[in-house]
Amino acid sequence: MxxxxxxxxxxxxxxxxxxxxxxxxxxxxxxxxxxxxxxxxxxxxxxxxxxxxxxxxxxxxxxxxxxxxxxxxxxxxxxxxxxxxxxxxxxxxVTGNAESVAEHAILLLLSLSRRLRLAEEALRQGRWATPTGSSLFGKVACVVGLGDIGSLLATRLQALGMRVMGVREHADKGGPEGVQVFGANALHQALREADCVVLAARAGEHNRDLLDERAIAAMKRGALLVNIARGSLVKLETLESALRSGQLGGVGLDVFWEEPVDPRHPLLQLPQVVATPHVAGVTxxxxxxxxxxxxxxxxxxxRGERPHFLVNSPRKPRSPLT
Missing domain, CATH: 3.40.50.720 (NAD(P)-binding Rossmann-like Domain)
Known part of the structure; x- marks a missing residue:
């Protein structure tokens, strides 16, 4: 073949x-x-x-x-x-992607909460014991999307001493033990309680701009946002406005509004932004x-057999499978 x-x-x-x-x-x-x-x-x-x-x-x-x-x-x-x-x-x-991406989400979240970019700049300037970071211990995290990646991430965030909420399309599917689960229609309610929000939902036309102006306005002022799902879930202009106004305290991105993204983009120059080139799963x-x-x-x-993880079922396939 x-x-x-x-x-x-x-x-x-x-x-x-x-x-x-x-x-x-x-x-x-x-x-x-x-x-x-x-x-x-x-x-x-x-x-x-x-x-x-x-x-x-x-x-x-x-x-x-x-x-x-x-x-x-x-x-x-x-x-x-x-x-x-x-x-x-x-x-x-099954591939190790869920574990890898969950780890990377935590990397971005810790980088934001401990103000890594400012700490690196302080070291270069010889300034000591600054800036003051924010511990994740005792904070509230909201994981939007409780599929394979989101569920693993929720479990790992609990291990850091966080209270974890999850949002999924159908709340009756539940989530990992100890995670409070909200349906998609209660997204804003969950966002209001969270100190940190991680986007882990599968993207599609049905949830384009999921975090729009109203959703971000519902978040706690100064909350942290991490996106390891798809750039289409948040509009670029919404991110920029929320960061400059202080509504968002920091943003961690591994996915973007366009890829590859221009590294000179003004958003990526802000000290409260930590970004990586879509490498969460590259392990x-x-x-x-x-x-x-x-x-x-x-x-x-x-061999003419059905592969694993098919996402469609053509009525008249070019190659019939058993």
Whole structure:
């Protein structure tokens, strides 16, 4: 089977080479898009963040799309289903992604609460025992989204001595032990109580700009916000305004309104912002787990079997699976 690994990011070439070694019975071709995209004779496509639209899905030989992570908002799933193309993601709870991203959320939260950027500047200036940080112990955290990542994060925040609330679309699904769960219709109620808010919800059109002006106004003045989900959950202008007014005391970002983001953007120059280049899941553990599960899925598809973690079910698939 011929597999195209497509990405705008050349850093994924090494991952594609490791995947080719794992799938030695098949052909894996790394294509940096858009310049190298060539899907002639390609049966399966693996995407690392790159948009997969009709330009890919209408290639008649392509029957399967595999994402590199849990998110599949970059794939036009409706078009894939219409055209008979299977789509699968990877589950965060089997690859090590959930553990990795939860750790990174805590890294960002601690960096904000202990005012890391100001502390580094104080050290460079020779100023000692400043600034005063804020301990997470005894504070209230609100995790928005209690999927694999959000649930793990909620448990870890409790270990730091925090009281943790969670918001999920259906509150009756519950959450980890000790976590007070709110439904999506009670988001503002949960935000009012929180000292720290972490966005861990799966993004889509249904929750674009989830934290709008009204939601951020409902938060405690000076609260901290971390986003390790998707940039579409918060509008850029809302973030800037809330930070400059002091309504938000700090923002930690691993995802952005556009990617790659311009590192010179004014928002990223603010001392109360800590940002990383979408690396929450880029760890040795998650990369190894993602490679193995993606390889298993691609092998299953090549054998005519259903891969794990399918997110659609075409009525007339190009390649019927058992």
């Amino acid at each position: 011929r597999i195209a690994f497509i990405s705008q990011n050349p850093e994924y070439r090494a991952f594609a080479e490791r995947l080719a070694e794992r799938l030695s019975a098949h052909s894996v071709l790394f294509q940096q898009v858009p310049s190298e995209l060539n899907l002639e004779g390609i049966q399966a496509v693996m995407t690392a963040g790159t948009r997969v639209g009709r330009n890919v899905l209408e290639q008649p030989s392509v029957g399967f799309i595999q994402t590199i992570g849990t998110g599949f908002d970059n794939v036009d799933v409706a078009a894939a289903t219409e055209l008979g193309v299977w789509v699968a993601n990877l589950r965060a709870n 040795d553990v998650n990369l190894a787990g993602s490679l193995e599960w993606a390889a298993r899925n691609l092998e299953a598809y090549a």
